[in-house]
Amino acid sequence: MAGKLMNLSNEYEEEEPSQPLNPNNMLNNDWCRGVIRPPESVRSQLKCFHLNTTFIPFLRLTRIKVEEMYKRPHIVVIHEFLSEFEIQILKAWATPGLERTQVVNDTTGAYIPSKDRLAFGNWIKDEQHSAMATISRRISAITGLDLSTAEDANIIRYGVGGYYGHHYDTDVYVVDNPVIKPKRIATWINYLSDVEAGGATVFPYINVAVWPEKGAGLFWYNMLTSGLIDVNTIHGGCPVLVGTKWIVTKWIRPTGQEFRKLCENNLLSYNVLGINS
Numbered sequence: 001m002a003g004k005l006m007n008l009s010n011e012y013e014e015e016e017p018s019q020p021l022n023p024n025n026m027l028n029n030d031w032c033r034g035v036i037r038p039p040e041s042v043r044s045q046l047k048c049f050h051l052n053t054t055f056i057p058f059l060r061l062t063r064i065k066v067e068e069m070y071k072r073p074h075i076v077v078i079h080e081f082l083s084e085f086e087i088q089i090l091k092a093w094a095t096p097g098l099e100r101t102q103v104v105n106d107t108t109g110a111y112i113p114s115k116d117r118l119a120f121g122n123w124i125k126d127e128q129h130s131a132m133a134t135i136s137r138r139i140s141a142i143t144g145l146d147l148s149t150a151e152d153a154n155i156i157r158y159g160v161g162g163y164y165g166h167h168y169d170t171d172v173y174v175v176d177n178p179v180i181k182p183k184r185i186a187t188w189i190n191y192l193s194d195v196e197a198g199g200a201t202v203f204p205y206i207n208v209a210v211w212p213e214k215g216a217g218l219f220w221y222n223m224l225t226s227g228l229i230d231v232n233t234i235h236g237g238c239p240v241l242v243g244t245k246w247i248v249t250k251w252i253r254p255t256g257q258e259f260r261k262l263c264e265n266n267l268l269s270y271n272v273l274g275i276n277s
């Protein structure tokens with residue numbers, strides 16, 4: 001995989017990744033072992049807070065616990081997002097139809113099995129279970145984004161050794177790519193399990209590792225307010241060493257967000273949970 005394309009968040013003095021990115025070398029890399037993290041200058045700005053739900057009727061009586069993992073791009077964990085009941089429903093729903101996961105081929109656009117992703121997955125539409133519909137509604141209320149145009153949720157089970165190599169959730173290269181993958185303004189991952197060892201979701205360009213926490217949600221914006229892809233959002237799922245990792249991913253598309261997240265022709269303006277900066 002190519003080296004870093006450009007660094008838009010040059011506001012911070014960040015450590016450079018100590019190893020080249022290589023989806024086949026994830027077992028050995030620093031990010032998966034949790035031995036590197038963002039510098040103190042970045043960490044000291046991160047906050048934990050309760051989302052202000054005063055003006056969100058659907059969430060008004062709830063506590064939404066947000067922990068910032070990074071500012072630009074804005075990467076946040078929502079603790080205690082899913083109930084035990086929802087977790088059990090999603091696992092039970094997915095299990096009979098789990099199949100080897102596939103990735104989009106950049107040349108043909110077809111879904112194909114790939115050595116970059118070793119896991120089993122299934123899809124669920126909001127209409128197929130009221131629990132999923134409610135989860136989507138909560139994600140929409142928390143993010144302020146329209147989820148009616150989002151993709152179906154992808155339920156994934158990684159066994160021991162399962163992983164997902166570093167990738168972007170949306171197209172980065174505009175030129176010379178015959179297949180334009182769907183643009184995904186943002187990604188939400190629900191963790192349905194803890195993992196005894198391994199299995200972190202890592203963002204190697206910014207040294208962020210998020211360890212799976214049963215019931216938590218992980219959210220970030222892939223796009224800047226200009227519509228350009230934030231190259232620092234390259235991420236992957238580290239190999240599971242002990243245990244099983246379950247996630248449910250919702251990829252959120254730009255269509256429908258026109259009046260919710262306004263476009264700005266400013267390369268340094270980032271989408272964030274709440275008000276943009």
Ligand SMILES: O=C(O)CCC(=O)C(=O)O
Nearest residue numbers: 164200201235236237249
């Ligand atoms: O397994 C993970 O932690 C990452 C999953 C992921 O990158 C994705 O579903 O796009």
